[in-house]
Amino acid sequence: MKKFNIQGAIISAGIALLTGLLSGLLSGSQGEVYKSIHLPPFSPPAWLFGVVWPILYIVMGISAYLVYISPADPKDKRNAFISYFAQLLVNFSWSIIFFRFQAYGFAVVILAILLFLVALTIMFFYDINKFAGLLLIPYFLWLLFAYYLNLPTSRQKDRS
Numbered sequence: 001m002k003k004f005n006i007q008g009a010i011i012s013a014g015i016a017l018l019t020g021l022l023s024g025l026l027s028g029s030q031g032e033v034y035k036s037i038h039l040p041p042f043s044p045p046a047w048l049f050g051v052v053w054p055i056l057y058i059v060m061g062i063s064a065y066l067v068y069i070s071p072a073d074p075k076d077k078r079n080a081f082i083s084y085f086a087q088l089l090v091n092f093s094w095s096i097i098f099f100r101f102q103a104y105g106f107a108v109v110i111l112a113i114l115l116f117l118v119a120l121t122i123m124f125f126y127d128i129n130k131f132a133g134l135l136l137i138p139y140f141l142w143l144l145f146a147y148y149l150n151l152p153t154s155r156q157k158d159r160s
Helices: 006-026 030-036 046-068 074-100 104-128 130-135 137-154
Strands: none
Touching (some): 006 046, 006 074, 030 074, 046 074, 046 104, 046 130
16 A cells, blocks of 8 residues: 555545635525525535535545555555546536536426445455445435425426
């Protein structure tokens, strides 16, 4: 196993954080849209998303870094990273589809695809580094909660 390097972990976390930041910037006025949509019971205040998402992106990046430095078979690592970057791309697109284009029905489909990809990434990562896989479980659970929040919204008329 390669030695854990804090700079490498920061770079890996930074890639995930920058993906989320760019998605947020391209999503438009998220707060205004959030206030205007039908939300189910147990909907959190809008500010909570700004706290939770950066933490999840940092943890995702650290998890990816742990897989990167592992001594696993290169083919296994390649498959894990294909899954990881696919879910990161889908994650990037969700906010834009939901907030910028307000295509709520399509956003729920994208979220279902994201849940599948994250579950796949957890399995790949867990096979390579158990801790890396376990680190992604809070992300998966947050996405399940997001799916719950999105279901009533998906019945609203899309504005795209």
